[in-house]
Amino acid sequence: MTAKAVLMGERTMIAGRFLMCAALAATVALGLGCEPTRNKTAWVNPLDTMEPRLAKDPKDNNYILQRMEFGRMAVMLGSDLRAKPHLMEAFDQLGAERDNTAAALTTEQLKYYKGETYERAMLATYLGLLEYRAGQYNNARILFSRALSADRAAVVNEKTPSSYGEDFGLAYFWISRAFAKLGDADQCAIALRKAAARVDRPKTAEKELAADRKAVADWEKKFIEGEKWSFQTFSDPKEKDRFMEGIVDLSQVRGTLSAPPAAQAGAAKDNPVLKTTDNREEFFTAAYQNEANTVLQLEVGWPPYKYLGGINGERTEFGRSFVQPRTIRVYVDGHYAGQAFEVVDLWEQASTQDRIAEKDAAQAGKAVAKEILKHMPYVGSAAGYWNVQGDIRYWHMLPGKVFIYAGKLAPGPHTVRLEMYDVAGNLLPRWTNTFYGLGVPKEGEALISLVPHADGDNRLPPELVEKALKAGARPVVAGGMAGGHPGYAY
Amino acid sequence: MAIFGQGRTALGMTALAAALAAALMAGCSGQTARMDVDSEDDALGGAIGSKDFRGVCFEMAQSVVRLPQIQNASSPPTIAFFEMVNNSDELVNAEDVLYKIRTELIKNSGGKMVFLDRDAIEKIKTERRDKDRGKVTSSGNKALYGADFFMAGRIEGIRRTRGRRETEYIRISVRLTDAASSAIVWENDYEFKKLFLRGVYDR
Numbered sequence: 001m002t003a004k005a006v007l008m009g010e011r012t013m014i015a016g017r018f019l020m021c022a023a024l025a026a027t028v029a030l031g032l033g034c035e036p037t038r039n040k041t042a043w044v045n046p047l048d049t050m051e052p053r054l055a056k057d058p059k060d061n062n063y064i065l066q067r068m069e070f071g072r073m074a075v076m077l078g079s080d081l082r083a084k085p086h087l088m089e090a091f092d093q094l095g096a097e098r099d100n101t102a103a104a105l106t107t108e109q110l111k112y113y114k115g116e117t118y119e120r121a122m123l124a125t126y127l128g129l130l131e132y133r134a135g136q137y138n139n140a141r142i143l144f145s146r147a148l149s150a151d152r153a154a155v156v157n158e159k160t161p162s163s164y165g166e167d168f169g170l171a172y173f174w175i176s177r178a179f180a181k182l183g184d185a186d187q188c189a190i191a192l193r194k195a196a197a198r199v200d201r202p203k204t205a206e207k208e209l210a211a212d213r214k215a216v217a218d219w220e221k222k223f224i225e226g227e228k229w230s231f232q233t234f235s236d237p238k239e240k241d242r243f244m245e246g247i248v249d250l251s252q253v254r255g256t257l258s259a260p261p262a263a264q265a266g267a268a269k270d271n272p273v274l275k276t277t278d279n280r281e282e283f284f285t286a287a288y289q290n291e292a293n294t295v296l297q298l299e300v301g302w303p304p305y306k307y308l309g310g311i312n313g314e315r316t317e318f319g320r321s322f323v324q325p326r327t328i329r330v331y332v333d334g335h336y337a338g339q340a341f342e343v344v345d346l347w348e349q350a351s352t353q354d355r356i357a358e359k360d361a362a363q364a365g366k367a368v369a370k371e372i373l374k375h376m377p378y379v380g381s382a383a384g385y386w387n388v389q390g391d392i393r394y395w396h397m398l399p400g401k402v403f404i405y406a407g408k409l410a411p412g413p414h415t416v417r418l419e420m421y422d423v424a425g426n427l428l429p430r431w432t433n434t435f436y437g438l439g440v441p442k443e444g445e446a447l448i449s450l451v452p453h454a455d456g457d458n459r460l461p462p463e464l465v466e467k468a469l470k471a472g473a474r475p476v477v478a479g480g481m482a483g484g485h486p487g488y489a490y
Numbered sequence: 491m492a493i494f495g496q497g498r499t500a501l502g503m504t505a506l507a508a509a510l511a512a513a514l515m516a517g518c519s520g521q522t523a524r525m526d527v528d529s530e531d532d533a534l535g536g537a538i539g540s541k542d543f544r545g546v547c548f549e550m551a552q553s554v555v556r557l558p559q560i561q562n563a564s565s566p567p568t569i570a571f572f573e574m575v576n577n578s579d580e581l582v583n584a585e586d587v588l589y590k591i592r593t594e595l596i597k598n599s600g601g602k603m604v605f606l607d608r609d610a611i612e613k614i615k616t617e618r619r620d621k622d623r624g625k626v627t628s629s630g631n632k633a634l635y636g637a638d639f640f641m642a643g644r645i646e647g648i649r650r651t652r653g654r655r656e657t658e659y660i661r662i663s664v665r666l667t668d669a670a671s672s673a674i675v676w677e678n679d680y681e682f683k684k685l686f687l688r689g690v691y692d693r
Contacts, residue, residue: 100691111691138576145579149651153693156653165652354653358690 047074047082054086059098064090065113065393068123072397076451080130087127091146094120104362108316108391118168118349119395120150125171129297132174133447137181144175156354161200164352169195169343170297170402173284180290189286196284199348208320212423215322220426227251233471242471244464255419255427257327264417267334275408276338283341283406292406294440297449298340298418300325301400304350306392314367315360316390318350323400324454325420325431330405332414340405340418346398363390399451411442418452432457537580537647537658537684546662546680547587551594553678554666559639560602570606570637572667578647578660587662588641606635637669654688 050070055063067090074083094114103111115123128143148171155165176191231249234242263271275291277283301323309315328340366388373383416438420431433456440446460468528541554560560567571592576584592605614634621628643664650657663679 095686097689098692100689103691108691114692116693139581142576142579142581145649149579149649149656152651153653153656153688356654356690356693359693362690 045077047077047079051082058093058096059112061110061112062393063112064093064115065395068115068119068395069397071123071126072395075126075130075449076397078449080133084127084130087123087130091123091127091143094123103391105366107387107389108314108359108363109389109393111391113391113393115395116350117150117154117353118346119398120153121147121168121171121349122346122395122398123147124150125168125174128171128174128178129447129449132178132181137178141175141178141182144171144178147171148175151349154349154353156356160352160354163197163200164354166194167197167199167352168349169197170404173343173404176286177289177295180286185286188289192284192286192289195343196280199345199352201348201352204351209423212322216324216422216424216426219324224251230473233473234468242467244467250429253427253429255421255429257421257425261329261331261336263336264331264334270410271335272333272410272412272414273335273337273407274410276336277407278339280341283339289406291408293444294405294407294409294446295448296330296340296405296416297447298328298403298405299399299401299449299451300328300403300420300453303346303395303398303400306394308390308392310364310367310390312367312370313389314363316392318347320347320351321400323347324422324428325401325452326423327421327425328403328405328452329419329421330407331417331419332407332409334415334417337409337416338405338407340403342401343404344402346400363388409440409446411440413437413439416450418450418456420452430455430458537578537660538582542660542680542682543587543590547590547594549680550587550591550664550678551598554591554595554676555599555602557666557676559675560599563602566602566604567638568604568606568635569639569641569666570608570669572640572642574643574645574664576645578645579649579658580645580647580660582645584643584645587643587645587664591641591664604635606637639675640667640669641665642667654690654692656686656688657683658686659683 047070050073054066054070057063067086071083071087071090074080074086098112100111103109114120124143124147128140128147131137131143132140148166148168151168151171152165155162172191172195176188176195179185179188179191227250231247231251234244235247235249237243275288277288282288302321305319305321307317307319309317323345326342330337330340366386370383370386370388373386374380376383415434415436417434418432420428422428431452431454433450433452435450438446438448528544530539530541571585571588574584574588576582595603596605611634617626618631620626621631641664643662646661646663648659659681660683661679661681663677665677666675667673668675
């Protein structure tokens with residue numbers, strides 16, 4: 001990635017959520033084989049574009065996957081009513097028996113896609129959230145429980161630690177709240193303990209941590225260089241073709257987790273934060289959660305991606321998307337409101353999912369057969385056309401990590417600011433996201449899903465993007481999508 | 491050199507085209523068919539199918555009808571629903587079990603029981619007010635019945651999953667409680683367990 005990066009001042013979020021959703025919708029629509037409608041002047045609801053293009057036939061191999069993508073988009077846009085029927089339909093179809101003979105004989109891409117274990121778990125979790133928000137707590141409990149069952153299917157081999165099938169913290173967290181609503185305090189406490197538990201992956205986790213620290217150190221140098229270049233390039237009022245009003249030098253915006261959080265400039269006179277904690281142990285207790293009247297589900301980064309392995313691409317491998325934020329501090333109306341805690345990392349889920357031995361054997365068998373046939377007379381050339389590739393479809397719109405913030409806030413509308421820190425504990429100024437008008441009711445609770453992303457508060461309007469490009473900048477677009485997923489998340 | 495003559499090639503091509511067209515037609519057309527309500531639908535997923543549901547309700551209804559408290563009652567006892575709790579992992583409306591049992595009992599008990607429609611209480615009161623005010627005609631008010639028994643139940647489940655295998659055990663229990671003494675005068679349950687084995691290519 002170039003060191004040059006476009007820098008903007010701390011601007012108000014310009015319908016950031018919608019812009020990101022539009023970009024994601026475009027990606028998915030392209031994935032469906034359709035070009036999205038382009039409109040520079042008006043925002044088009046991506047759901048209106050996606051919905052008519054969903055496969056109508058439940059036997060279509062992408063029937064479930066398309067509904068997963070649509071449902072997640074609708075949840076992101078806050079449209080529970082449009083999300084639920086499609087997510088529920090996808091969920092119902094998971095249980096249907098489908099003929100995968102074509103996939104067994106040729107490419108796995110012809111199989112009826114039912115998702116990885118963690119994708120099914122996320123599907124049930126989203127549905128549970130919709131039920132919970134609708135006040136249907138028993139239905140929510142059932143769906144969170146189904147999410148946990150889906151996760152348990154990740155354990156296939158006898159030698160695999162059973163804890164790998166008991167680590168879907170997001171569903172455990174929500175089922176604990178559902179149990180609390182249903183008056184089952186014991187189950188609530190058990191679920192919270194499980195939500196707090198982390199996956200133990202001693203060797204792999206250490207390697208990944210070391211790689212992340214190195215990536216962050218490399219990134220830091222480029223970041224400072226790029227931000228300085230940006231500030232110098234776009235801050236001179238005499239250079240009318242380049243000047244951007246309000247620009248600040250983000251290389252000077254520094255902070256570390258070791259510095260204690262403090263109220264921000266312009267904070268509200270009255271502190272709306274009535275109860276909070278930075279202590280993970282306290283956070284995952286029934287006593288604390290019972291007091292919390294505001295829960296934010298923060299979904300960050302991109303999910304694991306897939307690529308082909310093996311001599312004929314017969315093997316499906318998982319790739320890790322680098323998710324920069326590791327710690328999130330939450331501010332409400334300018335006052336520090338506590339930390340959000342990570343409850344699920346989908347890479348951890350993917351990397352602890354056992355492979356299906358029979359499927360791997362079948363794929364390998366096809367690849368071997370293809371190699372043998374390729375060297376036989378008469379059929380050799382035809383065998384070259386035999387496609388035995390694995391399946392690299394996946395639920396693109398899932399996040400990489402999910403954090404939960406819970407606290408007790410004064411009723412009324414609030415401005416929530418999220419500050420994020422990397423693996424080394426350094427502030428990521430481009431990852432600061434502000435959300436306005438989040439309402440906390442006088443009674444009951446506020447449950448809000450937020451999707452913060454890179455440049456959340458620094459989004460450039462199209463005319464400034466053009467200006468920046470002319471000056472030689474390489475702007476990061478829509479939450480890191482310009483670089484293109486897979487494998488890269490800003 | 492051609493192996494087949496031109497006529498045979500054309501015939502083969504036509505047959506192939508017809509076969510492809512037929513396959514496409516078969517793939518595109520939907521189907522609707524009337525089914526036996528007791529037919530197996532396990533292939534569609536879910537632990538509780540219509541066969542299980544009906545089986546539970548018939549068994550429960552038969553069991554209730556044979557109760558001495560019902561058979562030997564001097565006047566038909568009154569029964570009100572209390573609650574049906576779903577503690578399983580299945581998304582089903584638990585109350586539907588009670589409704590189906592009630593239907594079977596009313597159909598087959600020959601008037602030996604009276605069910606109270608407590609959901610209609612508010613509407614009954616409104617109707618009475620209208621009758622008292624002369625807004626609608628009246629043939630005289632009757633006293634609202636009190637319940638002799640409450641009918642309630644639970645659906646419980648245990649789901650176990652490992653890899654491609656998943657089992658679900660379901661227990662549906664229904665009880666009749668004496669509304670005066672709180673004594674449980676009858677309880678019955680229905681259990682079943684299902685194995686779901688996912689296909690090799692299902693993940």
